[in-house]
Structures are given as C-alpha cells and as structure tokens.
Amino acid sequence: MPKTDVNELIAGPVAPGVPKKNPIVVADGVTRSFGGFTAVNVEHVEIPANAITALIGPNGAGKTTFFNLLTGFDKPNEGRWTFLGQQQYGVPAHKVARRGMVRTFQLTKALNLLSVIDNMLLGAPQRAGERFFASLVPSIWRQQEESLTEKADELLKKFKLDAKREDFAGSLSGGQRKLLEMARALMSDPKMVMLDEPMAGVNPALTQSLLGHILDLKKEGMTVLFVEHDMHVVREIADWVIVMAEGRIVAEGSPDTVMDDPAVIEAYLGAHHDTDLGDVRGQQEIAKDMESDLIKHEIEEEIEEEAADGR
Amino acid sequence: MDFNFIPLAFGEAISPTTAAYALATIGLVVHFGFTGLVNFGQAGFMAIGGYAFVVTSLQFHWPLPFAILATIVCSVIFAFLLGLPTLRLRADYLSIVTIAAAEIVRLSVKTPELTGLTGGATGLNGGAEDFQALNPFPNGQYLGPLHMTASDLWAAICGWALVLLACLLVWALMRSPWGRIVKGIREDEDAVRALGKNVFSYKMQALVLGGVLGGLAGALFILPRSLQPDNYGTQLTFFLYTIMLLGGATTIFGPLLGAAIFWVVLSLSDGLLSLAVTNHILPITSTQQGPIRFIIVGLALMLLVIFRPQGILGKKAEVFFRA
Ligand SMILES: Nc1ncnc2c1ncn2[C@@H]1O[C@H](COP(=O)(O)OP(=O)(O)O)[C@@H](O)[C@H]1O
Ligand SMILES: [Mg+2]
Numbered sequence: 001m002p003k004t005d006v007n008e009l010i011a012g013p014v015a016p017g018v019p020k021k022n023p024i025v026v027a028d029g030v031t032r033s034f035g036g037f038t039a040v041n042v043e044h045v046e047i048p049a050n051a052i053t054a055l056i057g058p059n060g061a062g063k064t065t066f067f068n069l070l071t072g073f074d075k076p077n078e079g080r081w082t083f084l085g086q087q088q089y090g091v092p093a094h095k096v097a098r099r100g101m102v103r104t105f106q107l108t109k110a111l112n113l114l115s116v117i118d119n120m121l122l123g124a125p126q127r128a129g130e131r132f133f134a135s136l137v138p139s140i141w142r143q144q145e146e147s148l149t150e151k152a153d154e155l156l157k158k159f160k161l162d163a164k165r166e167d168f169a170g171s172l173s174g175g176q177r178k179l180l181e182m183a184r185a186l187m188s189d190p191k192m193v194m195l196d197e198p199m200a201g202v203n204p205a206l207t208q209s210l211l212g213h214i215l216d217l218k219k220e221g222m223t224v225l226f227v228e229h230d231m232h233v234v235r236e237i238a239d240w241v242i243v244m245a246e247g248r249i250v251a252e253g254s255p256d257t258v259m260d261d262p263a264v265i266e267a268y269l270g271a272h273h274d275t276d277l278g279d280v281r282g283q284q285e286i287a288k289d290m291e292s293d294l295i296k297h298e299i300e301e302e303i304e305e306e307a308a309d310g311r
Numbered sequence: 312m313d314f315n316f317i318p319l320a321f322g323e324a325i326s327p328t329t330a331a332y333a334l335a336t337i338g339l340v341v342h343f344g345f346t347g348l349v350n351f352g353q354a355g356f357m358a359i360g361g362y363a364f365v366v367t368s369l370q371f372h373w374p375l376p377f378a379i380l381a382t383i384v385c386s387v388i389f390a391f392l393l394g395l396p397t398l399r400l401r402a403d404y405l406s407i408v409t410i411a412a413a414e415i416v417r418l419s420v421k422t423p424e425l426t427g428l429t430g431g432a433t434g435l436n437g438g439a440e441d442f443q444a445l446n447p448f449p450n451g452q453y454l455g456p457l458h459m460t461a462s463d464l465w466a467a468i469c470g471w472a473l474v475l476l477a478c479l480l481v482w483a484l485m486r487s488p489w490g491r492i493v494k495g496i497r498e499d500e501d502a503v504r505a506l507g508k509n510v511f512s513y514k515m516q517a518l519v520l521g522g523v524l525g526g527l528a529g530a531l532f533i534l535p536r537s538l539q540p541d542n543y544g545t546q547l548t549f550f551l552y553t554i555m556l557l558g559g560a561t562t563i564f565g566p567l568l569g570a571a572i573f574w575v576v577l578s579l580s581d582g583l584l585s586l587a588v589t590n591h592i593l594p595i596t597s598t599q600q601g602p603i604r605f606i607i608v609g610l611a612l613m614l615l616v617i618f619r620p621q622g623i624l625g626k627k628a629e630v631f632f633r634a
Contacts, residue, residue: 073505092509093501093504094504094508095507098507104505105501109502112498113494113629114491114494114495114498121491122506129489130508132489136483138487141487141488185506187506
C-alpha cells in the first residue's frame, strides 16, 4: 500500500491543527482535567479519512485520555467533535462503536474466559440473537450466527489465530491477545479503527504481520489512528503524524519531517527533565526516544568533538 | 440408637425447600456466575417474592395465577430499583446496595404499621392454601422411608419442575449470542462496550432475570412453611453463595447438586450431632448443636474453595484463566 502524499491530506500550511482535505474526525476545544491537572487540552485537530495517522508524544501526554474522550469512554470538561460529519459529543461508548468508530485498549482487553471464536463473534454488530426473547429461539439467529462464524474464521486465519480457535482467550500470549483484540474490532466492519499502542508487548516476529494488517485496513478504505512509541514503525506505515505533549497538539507533519520540528524536540526534552541534559549520553537517550536523525546526528558530532577534545 | 435420621437427611435432597434454594441459586448464577454482578441481596428477592405471593393470595384473595404474576412483577420492580442507580457505577456499588436493600425489606415488613398486611414480626400463615387446593395426591405418607406428606410431595413436584424449567431457560440463554454478551460483560465490560453493546441494558436484563428466579424461589420457599421475615436474613444469601460455589458458579446444574448436598450435609450433621449429644459422646448441649452444624458447613466450604475452587461441576481451566 503506497503512502498517501502529504499534499493530498492537508488543506493548508503544515502546523498544529492544520485543516485536512477530507477529515473524518474534527475536534474543537476539547479539554479534560483530573482535579487541577489538565490531561487534554486540544484546541483544534482533524484526522484525515482513509489514511494512517500516528498519534505520538511522551508518556503522560494525554494520548490515551484523548482516545477515551473521542470514543465516549470518558467525558470532557468542554469540547465538541464530529465523526463523519455527525456531532459525537456525549454519545455513549457503545453507540460510538455502532457508528463505526472502534478502538482497542492500551492494556489489552481479551475476554479471558471466552473462547477465541466467541471473542470474535462478540465483535459483530447487533442482531436478533442478542435480544433476550429472540435468543431463546435459535432458528431466529442461527443463520446469521453461521455467516458471522465464517467471517470470524477468515479473520482468524488472516491473523494466524485459527489454531487457537477453541482455546480460552486467557491462554493466549500478550502479542496474540493484541492480534485478537484487533481482529475482534474488525468484525463490525468499522469505518475508523483507533489502536492504542498496538505493538506494545508484541514480539518482533509478530510486529511485521501486525503492520501488514494495519496497512490492509487502509487498503480496505478504513481510517486508522494509532498511538505508537517506536518511530521506525511510525515511519514505516503512517501517512501523517500528530504530536501531543502535556495535553496539547504541539506539532503535525509527515513522518519524515515531524521529528525535526523544534516544538517536538522541546516536547520530548521537557518530558525528560529528569534526564541530565548536560550529559551527552542523556541527550543521546532522548534522541533515541525521538528517533530524530537530525538531533542524533548533532549529538553524535558533539560526542566526536568531546572525544577529540579529550585526546 | 436411632438412625432414622439418615434416610430423612437424604430425603432433604428432593424436598421443596431444597428446590427453592436451588431456584434462588440459579438466579444467583445468572447474576454472579454468568454476568459478574455481585448481588449480596438474593434473600431480599426471595423475601419480595414470598411476600408478594402470600400477601396477594391471603390478604387480597387473588387467584393463584395472579399471585404468581404478582410475585414476578414485584421481583422485576425490585430489580429495577436496585439496578437503575447502581449498574452504571463500579461493580462494588451493586453489592453494597443489594445487601442493604435486602435488610430494608426484611425490617420493613416487620414494622408494626404494616402488621395488618404482612403479619409483622410473626409473619403470615397459610399462604400455600390455594396451591394445596390443587393437590391431586390424597393424604398419606409417600416415598417409603422418607415419609413425605402429600402436600410436601405436591410442592416438591411443582418446585422441581420449576427448577428444571429455569435450568432450561438459563441454558438456552447462555448458549445464545445474548449469553455471550453477558459472559463478556463478566470478563470486561469496557471491552464489550467498545464492541457496540449496551452494557447497562444487558446487566439490567440479567439482574431482572436472576431476581425473578429469586422471587419465584421465595414463593416456593413458603409452600411447606409459614412466611416469616427472619427467614430472609443475610445468612440466607450466604447459604445461596455456599450452594453456588459448591456446585460451580458457571454451571447450569451446579445449583441443583449444591442445594441437595447442602441440605443433606446440614441434616446429616444435625442428626449425628444430636445422636452424639443425647448419648453424651460430645461435651456440648443441644442448644450449641444448631450453630455447630453451620460451622461444619463453613469448614466444608473453605476446603472446597481451597481444593476445588471451580465447584463440583465447574471446569478447572475456568479458574486458571480468570484474570
Ligand atoms: N483517571 C485519571 N485520573 C487522574 N489522572 C489521570 C487519569 N487518567 C489519566 N490521568 C493523567 O492524565 C495524564 C495523561 O495520561 P494518558 O492519557 O494516559 O497519557 P498517555 O496515554 O499519553 O501516556 C497523565 O498524567 C495521567 O496521570
Ligand atoms: Mg497511553
């Protein structure tokens, strides 16, 4: 899947809150504070449709909280946002999902005592068999159940979980649970998939296939917003990057250039106030965290100079 | 020595009281075992059901089908009263509210102002008259050494039929997509919410279903006895929990087995203890004997939870993979 060209995504100069040509989510003035602490304070942000957008930022930047707000799992102090042009403020979480915005959780939520296939079937949208009285009459729901089971089996095969079909989800490894959570979310044919750290805890062998699945979502016309710390991953699959720090959107840009934005460097440096910045090794650590070639290059030069001075 | 108590103790396994306990426990299994609702007030549902049944048939002279309908309707209302304020909150709120509500019911029906209606602290006699009027069995003793009376036999037959019907209902629900959702809620309600299911509505449906089973159990419970408020104390709820854990909290037939074992063990230990007391084998008085049998039941429950936490009919893996 080729990357979408940046100029096809944005409708203005690159800056935090830049308008998009075809936004699927438009949020305005969204704030959420816990006690006196403001975890999210997003003035304006647009998520481009049918593209893969990475949401990055240091720990505690408010990424998960922003996810929770958009998906109805948390209520903002203020703010409005639309999804597919529809107001979505105050819509409860289950209705958000039915509108086509589904999410996964940073801490994976496999339903441990349900089998893998039951986990999958639970992801399919509302139907007759889920109503109390209709559920008592199998002839009402059996046909739909069978076709959904077929669909679930296809997805399981694609995510290489078909051998685990009958096992309790609780018996899967951490990485397999991430895969299951994602496959389960796809059972509802969502329009937008929001993944909170989908790679965390996934072993490197699985990472590549997970990336492939995310690219496939875009190919199938879906929109992806994902939180990720590994900049290699972001570079590889993201069309667009949004950077959060201390609750605000501090930068947006293409994955190749955004990490060189001074605001981003400051955001990450700010988050590492406990690291000794006078120490070159400390700076290098930050550079590693940011995966910024520019800053890495600068620091490496500095190390070389220091080494030369020492001689 | 008189060993007559032994067949009588085993007869407890099929008594109408055991059927009532089994039915109430099936309700608890729907709440706790399948949906993960920690209801500590199942005794309250039984009280509501028992009082609705007896008051409408005895005081209002409603015919039997209407008294049964009243039992169901009152249980539904009680479930809504408990569920509406709590089911959106964290899980522990429901347990606190249910345990308090059950006590409120028990103490309210005892208030002197309501004596005309509820019989106050002494309760009401004869709530089963309409039901026994339908008894096809002539007076006499039945089932050989069990010496069951005709009215007990009639209550047992109808009671166990109701229990089997409840088993069938719960089984049909739990194998369906509806059951899959409530089991998902038990595991993680946010995950289920994220998949587009109205979690609150399903929790309410489960609370109502288990509550109605509890209410019907309350009506069944008074068939062989009078209606007395203090039968519905908190300890009744904990007996039901004992039965549920004994049989297996996520099994359909566990409550039947659990209730039967509970009552057989209780009556056996009672019989053995009184044998030991009257023959001066144990240095205790007959008043101490009552509580001691409950200590035995408690001990048995502890051993069970340690060595077989999934219950007798439960699957080992279910405990292993519990998060
Ligand atoms: N429920 C909560 N109560 C109090 N503080 C919270 C809560 N949720 C998040 N926070 C705080 O909000 C900030 C942002 O958290 P989070 O959104 O999880 O960050 P991220 O996902 O970017 O690492 C953190 O400082 C966190 O401690
Ligand atoms: Mg997070």
